[in-house]
Amino acid sequence: MKKLLLIILLISISSYAAKIRTGIHNSFYRVVIEAKSGKNLEKLPFFDKDFIVIKLKENHLKVPKINSKFIKLFKIINQHGYKKLVFEKSDFVKSYIIKKIKNKIIIDFYKNKRVVEDKFYDPIAKLILSNENKFSKRKKLTDKIKIISLRTDPLYNLINKELSKEETLKIIKPVVVVIDPGHGGKDPGAMANGLVEKNVNLEIAKKLKRILENSRIFKVYLTRNGDYFVDLYKRTVFAVKKKADIFISIHCNADRSGKGKGTYIYTLNLRGAKSKLARIVEKRENNAVIKVVKVSKNSYVNKIVAELAMNTTMTEGRNFAYILKRKLKGITEVEDIDSANFAVLKTPGIPSVLIETAYITNKHDAQLLKDNKFINNFVIGIYKALESYFFNYKNLVLNR
Numbered sequence: 001m002k003k004l005l006l007i008i009l010l011i012s013i014s015s016y017a018a019k020i021r022t023g024i025h026n027s028f029y030r031v032v033i034e035a036k037s038g039k040n041l042e043k044l045p046f047f048d049k050d051f052i053v054i055k056l057k058e059n060h061l062k063v064p065k066i067n068s069k070f071i072k073l074f075k076i077i078n079q080h081g082y083k084k085l086v087f088e089k090s091d092f093v094k095s096y097i098i099k100k101i102k103n104k105i106i107i108d109f110y111k112n113k114r115v116v117e118d119k120f121y122d123p124i125a126k127l128i129l130s131n132e133n134k135f136s137k138r139k140k141l142t143d144k145i146k147i148i149s150l151r152t153d154p155l156y157n158l159i160n161k162e163l164s165k166e167e168t169l170k171i172i173k174p175v176v177v178v179i180d181p182g183h184g185g186k187d188p189g190a191m192a193n194g195l196v197e198k199n200v201n202l203e204i205a206k207k208l209k210r211i212l213e214n215s216r217i218f219k220v221y222l223t224r225n226g227d228y229f230v231d232l233y234k235r236t237v238f239a240v241k242k243k244a245d246i247f248i249s250i251h252c253n254a255d256r257s258g259k260g261k262g263t264y265i266y267t268l269n270l271r272g273a274k275s276k277l278a279r280i281v282e283k284r285e286n287n288a289v290i291k292v293v294k295v296s297k298n299s300y301v302n303k304i305v306a307e308l309a310m311n312t313t314m315t316e317g318r319n320f321a322y323i324l325k326r327k328l329k330g331i332t333e334v335e336d337i338d339s340a341n342f343a344v345l346k347t348p349g350i351p352s353v354l355i356e357t358a359y360i361t362n363k364h365d366a367q368l369l370k371d372n373k374f375i376n377n378f379v380i381g382i383y384k385a386l387e388s389y390f391f392n393y394k395n396l397v398l399n400r
């Protein structure tokens with residue numbers, strides 16, 4: 001009898017699951033996260049107020065259908081020993097209130113404006129957090145997010161004084177960006193209106209490197225630092241060797257008529273170009289290929305692995321391209337996002353894009369390419385896209 005009781009008890013313990021309940025009220029949508037114990041629930045600080053991140057230290061969780069009108073994205077990220085529940089509020093939601101009552105966290109999403117009340121916002125807690133970081137040897141991306149969230153914190157300056165530059169650098173595992181200034185040396189690229197493409201590409205790449213490294217969250221390598229020739233295959237190998245998180249190839253467009261204008265973003269498509277224009281650009285940019293990249297070897301397994309890696313290169317490249325298009329709005333006219341079989345974008349497992357900044361052959365575009373202000377803004381646009389891709393999109397969706 002005792003044994004039976006024990007078994008029943010064990011079953012009831014092991015079958016316990018934390019749960020999320022939802023309900024629509026007059027003016028708000030309520031989400032309740034209920035854990036076994038209040039100690040297992042915690043709201044994590046996050047720099048972007050559109051996101052709410054809850055840490056749940058329980059193994060089982062029952063989730064109902066989440067109303068997408070109020071919550072644009074809901075994601076459960078399994079970490080070692082806990083889960084991260086990520087809610088991204090929709091644009092429809094104008095404010096929200098979060099409360100913790102015993103073993104529950106209650107989030108009310110409002111349609112109308114209210115002051116966002118975050119009961120968990122505690123600058124002292126953040127200060128303690130930063131001190132923990134100081135001695136922490138963990139080099140995870142989550143640490144980077146803590147640093148960023150501190151920047152918007154009024155106490156950031158105070159904390160920063162205590163945390164010297166070197167210490168901050170130790171905490172952060174930087175995102176590695178390989179920038180590829182197209183052409184170089186004997187291969188000048190396009191030439192028109194007093195501009196030589198290889199020089200413009202290098203200037204943009206160097207500026208981008210400077211601004212990215214200033215932020216201390218990116219480590220940048222250029223495939224060439226001066227005016228010399230590097231073949232396309234070597235550029236992709238370089239990116240793999242540097243363990244790049246992303247590969248960005250910088251180019252300028254050209255056409256005979258001088259009518260083509262604006263910015264184009266290209267991603268890899270192993271099947272080749274779909275549009276006529278993409279085919280022309282593909283042909284021109286592939287001209288410097290000396291060795292052909294071997295994507296697959298004879299072994300069947302190798303072929304599959306290589307193709308899977310190229311899938312990341314293509315699909316993630318495309319995801320980044322869309323973010324980039326948004327961030328370049330108002331700076332340049334992004335005419336299209338297209339794909340073609342670019343040799344230089346065959347960086348297995350690394351998201352890659354090729355940016356045709358503007359048309360060197362177009363009078364108006366050439367003026368822009370000579371304008372420092374335009375180049376600066378363009379580079380800031382790329383920087384913002386990288387920041388958004390790695391810290392909003394990628395960390396939350398893919399949990400890099």
Ligand SMILES: [Zn+2]
Nearest residue numbers: 182189251252
């Ligand atoms: Zn080019």
